[in-house]
Amino acid sequence: MNNSLLTQDKRTKQRNAAEARFKAYGLVAILVALAMLVWLLVSILSAGSPAFRQSFLTFPVLIEESIADKSGTRDPAVLTKVTTLGYAKILAHSLEAEIAAKGVDLGAMKPKEIGQMISEESSATLRDMVMANPGLIGTTIPFTAIASGRIDGYFKGRVTMESAALDKNTSPEQLILADNLRAAGILKSEFNPGFVTMPDASDKRPEAAGLGIAIIGSLMMMMVVLLLSLPIGVAASVYLEEFAPKNRWTDLIEVNIANLAAVPSIVYGILGLSIFINFAGLPQSAPIVGGLVLTLMTLPRIIIPTRAALKAVPPSIRDAALGVGASKLQTVFHHVLPLAMPGILTGMIIGLAQALGETAPLLLIGMVAFVRDFPGGLFDPASALPVQVYTWTTRGDPGFVERASGAIIVLLVVLIVMNAAAIYLRRKFERRW
Amino acid sequence: MSFTKMSASALAILAASAMTASARDQIQIAGSSTVLPYATIVAEAFGENFEFGTPVVEGGGSGAGRKMLCEGVGETTIDIANSSSRIKQSDIDNCLANGVTDLMEVRIGYDGIVFASDVAGADFVFTPLDIWGALAAETVKDGAVVANAAKTWADVNPALPAQDIMAFIPGTKHGTREVFDIKVLEEGCKAAGAYDLFLAASAGADDDAKKKEAIEKCHALRADGASVDIDGDYTETLSRIDANKMAIGVFGLSFYENNTDKLKVATMNGVAPSVETISKGEYPVSRPLYFYVKKQHIGVIPGLKEYIQFFVSDEMAGPDGALADYGLVPDPELAATQAAVEAETPMGPLE
Numbered sequence: 001m002n003n004s005l006l007t008q009d010k011r012t013k014q015r016n017a018a019e020a021r022f023k024a025y026g027l028v029a030i031l032v033a034l035a036m037l038v039w040l041l042v043s044i045l046s047a048g049s050p051a052f053r054q055s056f057l058t059f060p061v062l063i064e065e066s067i068a069d070k071s072g073t074r075d076p077a078v079l080t081k082v083t084t085l086g087y088a089k090i091l092a093h094s095l096e097a098e099i100a101a102k103g104v105d106l107g108a109m110k111p112k113e114i115g116q117m118i119s120e121e122s123s124a125t126l127r128d129m130v131m132a133n134p135g136l137i138g139t140t141i142p143f144t145a146i147a148s149g150r151i152d153g154y155f156k157g158r159v160t161m162e163s164a165a166l167d168k169n170t171s172p173e174q175l176i177l178a179d180n181l182r183a184a185g186i187l188k189s190e191f192n193p194g195f196v197t198m199p200d201a202s203d204k205r206p207e208a209a210g211l212g213i214a215i216i217g218s219l220m221m222m223m224v225v226l227l228l229s230l231p232i233g234v235a236a237s238v239y240l241e242e243f244a245p246k247n248r249w250t251d252l253i254e255v256n257i258a259n260l261a262a263v264p265s266i267v268y269g270i271l272g273l274s275i276f277i278n279f280a281g282l283p284q285s286a287p288i289v290g291g292l293v294l295t296l297m298t299l300p301r302i303i304i305p306t307r308a309a310l311k312a313v314p315p316s317i318r319d320a321a322l323g324v325g326a327s328k329l330q331t332v333f334h335h336v337l338p339l340a341m342p343g344i345l346t347g348m349i350i351g352l353a354q355a356l357g358e359t360a361p362l363l364l365i366g367m368v369a370f371v372r373d374f375p376g377g378l379f380d381p382a383s384a385l386p387v388q389v390y391t392w393t394t395r396g397d398p399g400f401v402e403r404a405s406g407a408i409i410v411l412l413v414v415l416i417v418m419n420a421a422a423i424y425l426r427r428k429f430e431r432r433w
Numbered sequence: 434m435s436f437t438k439m440s441a442s443a444l445a446i447l448a449a450s451a452m453t454a455s456a457r458d459q460i461q462i463a464g465s466s467t468v469l470p471y472a473t474i475v476a477e478a479f480g481e482n483f484e485f486g487t488p489v490v491e492g493g494g495s496g497a498g499r500k501m502l503c504e505g506v507g508e509t510t511i512d513i514a515n516s517s518s519r520i521k522q523s524d525i526d527n528c529l530a531n532g533v534t535d536l537m538e539v540r541i542g543y544d545g546i547v548f549a550s551d552v553a554g555a556d557f558v559f560t561p562l563d564i565w566g567a568l569a570a571e572t573v574k575d576g577a578v579v580a581n582a583a584k585t586w587a588d589v590n591p592a593l594p595a596q597d598i599m600a601f602i603p604g605t606k607h608g609t610r611e612v613f614d615i616k617v618l619e620e621g622c623k624a625a626g627a628y629d630l631f632l633a634a635s636a637g638a639d640d641d642a643k644k645k646e647a648i649e650k651c652h653a654l655r656a657d658g659a660s661v662d663i664d665g666d667y668t669e670t671l672s673r674i675d676a677n678k679m680a681i682g683v684f685g686l687s688f689y690e691n692n693t694d695k696l697k698v699a700t701m702n703g704v705a706p707s708v709e710t711i712s713k714g715e716y717p718v719s720r721p722l723y724f725y726v727k728k729q730h731i732g733v734i735p736g737l738k739e740y741i742q743f744f745v746s747d748e749m750a751g752p753d754g755a756l757a758d759y760g761l762v763p764d765p766e767l768a769a770t771q772a773a774v775e776a777e778t779p780m781g782p783l784e
Contacts, residue, residue, distance in 0.1 A: 080482075083478075083482045083748070084478065084481050085748065124481040127481065127482075164694070168693055202470065202473040202477040203473060203474065203691075203759065204477075204755070205477075277509065282509070283457065283508070284491075285461070369463075369489045369490060369491040370469075370473045370476065370489065370491070371487075372477055372480050372487035373480065373487045381461075381489040391492075394665075394666045394668055396668070396687065396692065
């Protein structure tokens with residue numbers, strides 16, 4: 001038997017091989033996970049980044065008095081009678097005039113069909129401008145209209161000449177004219193701030209749909225969650241950790257908190273529907289209800305890391321404070337809590353990030369609604385970011401696929417920022433004993 | 434203590450905003466996901482052209498919408514339920530029990546249900562008999578009931594392509610499935626003579642029970658994977674067809690019309706589905722779409738009556754209106770609906 005250290009015996013070889021195999025398994029696992037992540041990011045970024053660009057038509061618009069104000073009185077009551085359809089005509093006439101003035105080749109397009117290239121959203125924008133300032137009637141103003149969803153899709157590669165020939169919402173002639181308009185400088189693809197500021201739009205105008213209300217709704221809900229769950233969560237943790245006697249009751253509460261953190265979020269939605277809407281009579285689709293439901297869901301997820309942070313403060317700190325005559329309350333609030341704060345904040349931010357991405361409970365309390373008017377307060381209907389992703393993926397028009405992926409990008413960016421903040425706070429304020 | 438202060442101020446903010454949350458100033462609507470795109474189009478135009486807020490429209494399904502409508506009277510309940518099938522007596526009873534005594538029924542138009550396959554695939558010329566013959570659990574062969582053994586469409590009808598049978602049909606929670614069952618499966622079942630055979634073989638107690646059992650057998654679909662229920666919406670059916678180019682899917686007409694570059698539609702009894710053929714009654718698979726209004730909310734919720742009037746107006750629901758443009762089949766009796774809305778006629782008992 002050769003027992004030299006330099007030549008490996010059979011058993012050593014086996015052990016070394018086992019180690020090498022284990023390392024390989026680990027590497028494969030990491031690589032698979034990384035490949036999935038890259039796949040996810042590439043597919044979302046490639047599908048969603050076009051949502052941040054948009055085709056706009058810029059041309060002077062003559063607000064014809066014969067359409068906007070037949071009476072010539074500028075009486076607001078008469079002006080409101082002219083609907084967006086009238087303003088759509090004004091836009092179409094002006095675009096036609098601009099095409100003639102710039103000498104753009106119409107191709108096989110009939111002048112009547114030019115209006116179809118402008119989003120209906122723009123007629124509403126123009127109407128609002130005129131309602132706010134009736135003096136505009138009869139004048140020519142510079143105006144930037146949104147191009148229709150199909151034209152926009154053409155420049156993003158979603159619509160092709162072949163698909164347009166089969167599509168009843170557009171035609172190859174329209175696309176040829178769009179190319180000509182682009183060459184003439186009337187049509188431009190630009191960064192689209194409207195995607196994050198404008199409200200949702202109906203199925204007829206995917207080009208105008210934005211995340212404005214969803215972002216505001218999510219912010220409002222996060223405010224409610226923060227204002228309620230931070231004080232309640234921290235107070236509960238401090239009491240349980242520092243003051244409560246250790247007996248069967250507190251054990252029971254502890255087990256329950258751990259269990260509640262694992263309850264599927266949809267359950268909180270059902271709870272919220274019955275308590276806040278059916279019993280307390282709070283309105284449907286309101287951020288206040290969404291915030292309350294998410295608070296219930298987040299509380300156990302905040303209490304657990306907060307208690308861990310409090311536990312991590314060494315007992316010597318408490319003993320020293322008590323030793324120099326501080327009361328229990330002073331010990332906790334002057335010494336223990338400030339030292340535990342970085343851990344508490346990290347737990348809080350991660351809890352909020354989870355709440356921000358939550359969809360299921362919101363579906364039950366009416367947050368999936370189509371909302372066009374910006375909410376004025378916590379009790380007005382609003383939408384939420386993850387829910388907006390969900391509603392857009394169910395819409396029929398292919399333009400919404402790009403919007404949904406764009407919304408995912410916005411949501412991911414917000415979540416990454418929040419998690420980065422949590423890591424930064426932990427690194428900056430962490431104390432080691 | 435900062436925490437007590439913070440929680441106190443949070444509660445104060447909540448209380449203060451609870452005080453200001455008085456009268457609701459926008460209409461709330463929920464219900465059918467088939468009616469949802471139409472309702473959002475009208476809601477959007479309504480918000481732009483009237484001095485009222487934009488109505489808030491939610492999906493959730495016809496049955497869920499009617500249930501929410503019947504929860505009671507007051508601002509926390511919805512004003513309108515969209516529905517792709519007619520209200521049921523059980524809904525009306527539920528409404529009455531909760532004090533919702535007056536409902537208005539508004540028929541907005543018709544929805545066509547179409548069969549479509551991948552745009553590059555073969556052409557299909559269907560009859561209800563073909564669909565039933567391909568998808569039913571049991572078919573008729575030489576006057577006897579046998580388990581369905583058809584593998585390709587050509588096995589069912591030699592005129593159809595020799596392509597494996599694969600169909601994505603709406604799941605049972607969809608209103609569309611009901612129309613598919615009644616207008617396609619039952620028709621095909623009766624045309625094949627299977628209904629009579631089922632009726633004769635039925636062991637039901639009386640005639641009604643026998644008929645019920647025969648109809649149920651007509652609706653029974655094969656479970657060997659040739660027919661797949663889709664519980665999601667049409668976008669899911671579309672992506673399944675995208676992945677399986679040989680399959681046939683069931684869609685709403687408006688969904689098909691917005692995806693004509695990806696889908697090829699099949700004819701039914703030789704008629705291609707379109708707004709025209711459906712409104713003339715030539716294309717057989719269609720159904721009326723409704724919404725139900727809680728009449729007690731008219732005059733309480735601002736703009737409610739104006740919204741209903743706007744919905745059924747010619748510029749929205751009419752033959753050249755915005756909704757027909759999106760794929761709604763206009764109701765030939767729209768003028769009668771407009772008059773009924775004007776007079777706020779409540780709905781009568783179901784016949």
